[in-house]
Amino acid sequence: MKLQPRQQLLEIWEAAARASSQGKEWRWGGRQGSNSISDAEQLLCFMYPASELPEFRLDTPDATSDDVLEALAAIGDSVEIPKRLLTLLDAYLTTYSDKDGRPLFGGDSYFLPNEPGEEITSEQRALDVVDSYSMSVTLMLGTLGFLKVFRRSVTRQDIRAKISDLESRANVRLSAAMVGLLRSFTINVFEPGSPQGQALLRTANQAKVHDRRVHDDLQKSLEEVRAGLRDLTIGSGSQVDLDNPNLLFECGWAWGVVKNAPEVVTDLKVGEQPKGVAPEVPYLYFTANALVGVVDLWSERTRVLGLLDDDQQQLANALQRRWDITQNYWRTVATFGKDRWPLEDIPWRTTDGKESDYYSLGVTAMVVQYLVRTRAGDVDLSRVAGVLEELARSARITRRPVENDLSAVALHHPGVKVTLLGSEELGPQLIWQVADFAITLLKRTIWVATITQSNRTRERLHSLADQIWAHIQQRQFTHQQVKGLWDNPAGAFDDVGDEQTQVSWYFTERIVEFLVTLALTSRESPLRSQQLVELAGEMLAEAEHLLNREQVIRPVRARLGASSTITTIATRLNRARKIMGERPASAAALINQSLLELDQLAAARENASEAM
Amino acid sequence: MLVFAISDKGGTGRSVTSSNIVYRRALQGQDVCYLDFDFGSPTVGAIFRVSTASRGTTKGGMHRYLEGEIPEPTRIDVWTESDRDAIRAKPAGAGQMVLLPGDEGGGEFATFDGEMLKRCVRLFAGLHEQFDLIMVDLSAGRSFAAHLALAATAQLPRIPARWLVFHRWTRQHIIAANGLVRGDHGLLDVGVEHGHDRDALIDRIRFVRTAVLELGSGDFAHLRPAQRSWLNEIDRELRELATRHGVGLTTMLGKVPLDPVLQWREQLISDDDVAGTEIANPETVFAFDDLAKKIVDDTAWEGL
Ligand SMILES: Nc1ncnc2c1ncn2[C@@H]1O[C@H](COP(=O)(O)OP(=O)(O)OP(=O)(O)O)[C@@H](O)[C@H]1O
Ligand SMILES: [Mg+2]
Numbered sequence: 001m002k003l004q005p006r007q008q009l010l011e012i013w014e015a016a017a018r019a020s021s022q023g024k025e026w027r028w029g030g031r032q033g034s035n036s037i038s039d040a041e042q043l044l045c046f047m048y049p050a051s052e053l054p055e056f057r058l059d060t061p062d063a064t065s066d067d068v069l070e071a072l073a074a075i076g077d078s079v080e081i082p083k084r085l086l087t088l089l090d091a092y093l094t095t096y097s098d099k100d101g102r103p104l105f106g107g108d109s110y111f112l113p114n115e116p117g118e119e120i121t122s123e124q125r126a127l128d129v130v131d132s133y134s135m136s137v138t139l140m141l142g143t144l145g146f147l148k149v150f151r152r153s154v155t156r157q158d159i160r161a162k163i164s165d166l167e168s169r170a171n172v173r174l175s176a177a178m179v180g181l182l183r184s185f186t187i188n189v190f191e192p193g194s195p196q197g198q199a200l201l202r203t204a205n206q207a208k209v210h211d212r213r214v215h216d217d218l219q220k221s222l223e224e225v226r227a228g229l230r231d232l233t234i235g236s237g238s239q240v241d242l243d244n245p246n247l248l249f250e251c252g253w254a255w256g257v258v259k260n261a262p263e264v265v266t267d268l269k270v271g272e273q274p275k276g277v278a279p280e281v282p283y284l285y286f287t288a289n290a291l292v293g294v295v296d297l298w299s300e301r302t303r304v305l306g307l308l309d310d311d312q313q314q315l316a317n318a319l320q321r322r323w324d325i326t327q328n329y330w331r332t333v334a335t336f337g338k339d340r341w342p343l344e345d346i347p348w349r350t351t352d353g354k355e356s357d358y359y360s361l362g363v364t365a366m367v368v369q370y371l372v373r374t375r376a377g378d379v380d381l382s383r384v385a386g387v388l389e390e391l392a393r394s395a396r397i398t399r400r401p402v403e404n405d406l407s408a409v410a411l412h413h414p415g416v417k418v419t420l421l422g423s424e425e426l427g428p429q430l431i432w433q434v435a436d437f438a439i440t441l442l443k444r445t446i447w448v449a450t451i452t453q454s455n456r457t458r459e460r461l462h463s464l465a466d467q468i469w470a471h472i473q474q475r476q477f478t479h480q481q482v483k484g485l486w487d488n489p490a491g492a493f494d495d496v497g498d499e500q501t502q503v504s505w506y507f508t509e510r511i512v513e514f515l516v517t518l519a520l521t522s523r524e525s526p527l528r529s530q531q532l533v534e535l536a537g538e539m540l541a542e543a544e545h546l547l548n549r550e551q552v553i554r555p556v557r558a559r560l561g562a563s564s565t566i567t568t569i570a571t572r573l574n575r576a577r578k579i580m581g582e583r584p585a586s587a588a589a590l591i592n593q594s595l596l597e598l599d600q601l602a603a604a605r606e607n608a609s610e611a612m
Numbered sequence: 613m614l615v616f617a618i619s620d621k622g623g624t625g626r627s628v629t630s631s632n633i634v635y636r637r638a639l640q641g642q643d644v645c646y647l648d649f650d651f652g653s654p655t656v657g658a659i660f661r662v663s664t665a666s667r668g669t670t671k672g673g674m675h676r677y678l679e680g681e682i683p684e685p686t687r688i689d690v691w692t693e694s695d696r697d698a699i700r701a702k703p704a705g706a707g708q709m710v711l712l713p714g715d716e717g718g719g720e721f722a723t724f725d726g727e728m729l730k731r732c733v734r735l736f737a738g739l740h741e742q743f744d745l746i747m748v749d750l751s752a753g754r755s756f757a758a759h760l761a762l763a764a765t766a767q768l769p770r771i772p773a774r775w776l777v778f779h780r781w782t783r784q785h786i787i788a789a790n791g792l793v794r795g796d797h798g799l800l801d802v803g804v805e806h807g808h809d810r811d812a813l814i815d816r817i818r819f820v821r822t823a824v825l826e827l828g829s830g831d832f833a834h835l836r837p838a839q840r841s842w843l844n845e846i847d848r849e850l851r852e853l854a855t856r857h858g859v860g861l862t863t864m865l866g867k868v869p870l871d872p873v874l875q876w877r878e879q880l881i882s883d884d885d886v887a888g889t890e891i892a893n894p895e896t897v898f899a900f901d902d903l904a905k906k907i908v909d910d911t912a913w914e915g916l
Contacts (some may be wrong), residue, residue: 061916062860063851066828078861079916153862154916 002466005519009049009056010071012512015484016045017074019503026088030503035108036096040135041509043092046072046085047142048509051301052516058082059149082150086162089143093169101169102271103176105132107256107432110506114419114429121427128256128274129432130184130286133177134293140174141296144307171312176270178297178315181290182235183261183273185322186280187251188351189240196351197248203349204333206340219245221332228325234318236261240280250333250351252282252326253290255420255432268311277422284350284362285418285434287326291369294319327373330366341383343367346390357395358416361440364388368444371451378454385457388445389464395437396493397471398464406495411437412475413489413496435487438475439510442468443517450521472511477503486511532584539591540580543573546598553605565601569594614736614746614771615907616761618799619778620788622752625822626778628878629868629900631659634747635699635880636897636904638709642744645687645710648674649750649757651721654714656749659878661696662688668716675718677735678728685712685735698882707744721756724763732764740771745908754797759806762799766807774907775799775817776865781824781850790857793817815915819859820903821867829869829895862916866903871896 020027020042028034028042049056055065064078075081096104107129113120147167154160190196192215205214229251230242236258242249257276264273297316302308308316334343342348348359364387371380392398396408410416415435423430442465449461474492477485479501487507490496547569576590617630631646638644648656654673657665665673669686677685688711691702721728739746750757765773777799779789793799793814803813825832827843835843854860873881873892881900885892906912 060855061862062855064861077912079914080911083916156914156916159916 003469003515003518005515005522006055009053009512009515009519010067011484012045012508012515013049013068014071014074015482016042016508017072019482019485021074026091030505031500032504032506033109034095035110036105036132037107037110037129037135038505039092039095040132040139041505043088044135044139044142044509045505045512047139047146048512049516049519051142051145053519057149058085059146059153061153082146082153083159085146086159086166089166089170090162092139093166093173097169097173098271100271101172103136103173105129105136105177105180107132110432111420111423111430112433114417114431118428120430123426124423124428124430127277127423127426127430128180128184130181130253130255130290131432133180133184134290136173136177137181137293138296140170140177141299141302141307143170144174145301145305148305148307171309172269172271175266175268175312175315178312178319179235179264179266179268179270179273180257181253181294182264182315182318182322183257183276184254184278184286184290185236185252186254186258186278186282187229187240187242187249188281189242189247189249190351192246192248195353199349199351199353200248200250200333203342203345204336206337206342206345215248218248218333218336221336222249222329225251225325225329225332228321228328232318232321232325234264234315235322236280250282251322251329252284252287254278254281255283255286255418259422264315266311266315268315277425278420279422281352281421283418284348284359285416285432287330288362288365291323291326291366294323327366327370330363331370334363334367335380344383344387346387346394356411356416357391358411358434358437360387361391361437361444364391364444365440368447372447375451378452378457381448381452382454382457384444384448385452385461385464388441388448388461391441392464392468395441397438397441398467409489409493409495411435412493435489435504436507436510438468438472439507439514442472443510443514446514446518446521529584532588533580536576536580536584536588536591539588539595540573540576543569543576543591543594543598546595546602547573550598550601565597569597613744613908614740614748614765614768614773616748616750616758616773616775617778618750618758618775618792619752620792621779621785624752624778624780624785625868625874626752627656627749628659628874629778629820629822629903630747630749630776631656632880632900633904633907634745635709636900637745637907638707639703640901640904641705641707643707643742644745644747645708645712645739645743647712647739647746647748648714649748649761650752651675651714651755651757652719652751654716654718657688657711657713660690660711660880661694661699662690662711662713663695664688664693665711665713668714668718670716673713673715673718675715678721678724678731680727680731687712696880696882698884699880710743720751724756724760729760729763729767732760733767736764736768736771740768754792754802758799759802762803762808763806766803773816774913776907777817777819778822779819779859781821781867783850783853786850786854786857786859789819790859794858815913817863818865818913819863820865823870823874824867826869826895865906865912866899868899868903869893869895 028039030038032038050058056068058064058081061078061082069078072081075084098104104126105128106126108125111120111124144167147163151160151163154163192201201211201214204218205211226242256278257274258278258280259276261276296302298320335341343360343363346360347355347357348363349355350359364384368384371384394408395411412435415433418432418434420430420432445461445465445468449458449465452458471492475487475489476491477483477488482501482503485503485508487504488500490499550566572590572594576587580587617626619626627650634644634646646656648654654668655666657668665688671686672682674685676682690709690711691700694700736746748761750761777789777793779785791798799817800810800813804810825843827840827847871893873879873885881892881897883897886894886897
């Protein structure tokens, strides 16, 4: 694979630091202006690598590495950088709280009117959106961990006070985001004969059997999910009646707080819980996004640093239940049946009758997450790999776009329109535009590549990843201020006329997230094959045997000359034995070299005895 | 402002680095002076290439002044008296650059009395009126000169004073630098004895790493991969060691890369050495320049 995550991340940091600073001032916002999501994304471009990768940490000024300091020179030195982060986090928390300190999660300038030109109302701008919750979860966890470690290096009283203040405000925001996520979860129940029911059955029925049978089989496979949903207690989705076994359903996250969602009862300080307007309809996009964001809540880092208190832990558990169930639901539907998977029937069709490659990708996300978690078999993974390849082709990433291939290009620019139902109660119909297809595809590709045991599948996926990355690099800005950041689709598609000039923190942050995941996985020791370990073991036995013989045969006097060769060989074989279990291929290389040299000695002796 | 240059070990690069900082500061337009308080070996004249003072002055220098033999120590204007053409050409806009050398043949004092302290205080106070930056080069180790400086600054609370501790990037030097500051009879102990507040004093001390091998720089492209990875590993260990000994990045003011010119000769590096003859590295001058700015930049001293 050609990707070098560490190097790429440093370059992005340098570019992001340059684009964000205007002298000593910080420049918030990008293409769509500043809002609770975009600003979180901008901060996460720095905070995420810093909290996930030890060599990018910024919380211990004494340990900041040189190349990191070089990349972030626009922000300051090892002492100034964390202090600057404090100021920025403070600014973020202040901007996105009301005067009573209640955290705000408005989608604001990320909301677009369905009819261009229509004026979005201020009530609409303030509507909470699931993307803001999940970004905030990630940002606040990053912040809390950062503060916890940074505090150790600080003795000055004023800075310590600032850290404590930020800590309590970040906790409020984290709790509020979790509450928001719990109140945006939803279950949509429908009759099998309804249009939604028909759409779901059509998706599941790849074998084209009788509707009734698909229905019964599907209900049976979903029994566990249904039981899980019935047990939900706090948050939305807990009052839905799932007792009628004839009704079909789907579950996941709505775009925002569900209309009439009950308040979450908690001792935590979260402020007033806003009323929602979203209907009880799960959206694939928001579901996939929420699922990605909340995993940080139960990551090892969160546990080790003890970032959640007991009450927060309770909310996190409630979210985890929903996470498990939702994944299980989509995985069941997407891989239903014995023949072709519904997932393989591209494009995916949602129950409200929309179809798009984007939805296929969303479902893939959930299936992959499930497969990662269950350490699935290679057969399944290779089928997912096929889907990913197909998506890359039809989205014109690995295949050149034909002329006027507008629908494929529109997937990337301007992106897929998601209609935010219910928002029209407060003004014009709102939409959400998502353009992260390429990077999301790349993320899934790498994910699958890291868990597959099959070298063939891995090779296939790595080559796919290289191609997607090449595509993404074409969309990188090349001009001054925003150089090295994203997203300029015109760089990859001739049909996109207008060159972008402003950074999309939305897209850039997702690239950072991807590179971090990649860096994390490449740190793990390489997959090794048992066969290779055994082979290396046998080779080593032969080499050591030959070496012993060489040491015995050689007369003491003559050892003077050859002894250094023998010593080198012995050292090398010792090393081979030491690393054989972890890195059999490297061991084999060492053994090979020793065998060659030993054979040279033997051949020389044979030659000598022949001549006699 | 008074800046004291100190190091635990001899030959760390204390004199060469502090002289170059002073030179850079003068080029940045400030009036600067350099005091040779390395009484045992008064040789800074050599670095400025002032031949009349290369082993100290014969006209009455720091020793004789402190002993009360002369009313004022000799001052040498480096811009006019240096033997180097590159230095003698004082650029427009540059500040004064004055050297106050020691006496030729002068030696380390064994102790100091109240009179001597008074003279020292008067000297510092007087120079503070005339110069923006007064760099004082102290002897290596726990010296009498350092005691004198601590005692004098304790009596001059209104004159800002800062301390630079120079050390090389090795295990021994890192541990020694910390010991010089925080160890028994170290700067802090002695400072407190003379009436300094420990916490206030520690805030005014920063470390400077000298002659550091910069692994990323092109100079080391010729290293074998194995050497490179060995050095990287050592560097990582030294960082950890430095952090444990309070000599990490938080307390570091700057570092100066190893330079081939300084390796072989103690001198000021002029812009011509970098841009004209190209014998010295631009990174070295950049580091001196940066230190010259940071010395007086309050945000760089704020700390955590
Ligand atoms: N950045 C550098 N690169 C290479 N050599 C250097 C560097 N800085 C100083 N040196 C060299 O190190 C040696 C010691 O420097 P210097 O005389 O300044 O040290 P010192 O600490 O003042 O020593 P002393 O305690 O003897 O006064 C000199 O030869 C000097 O040229
Ligand atoms: Mg010296």
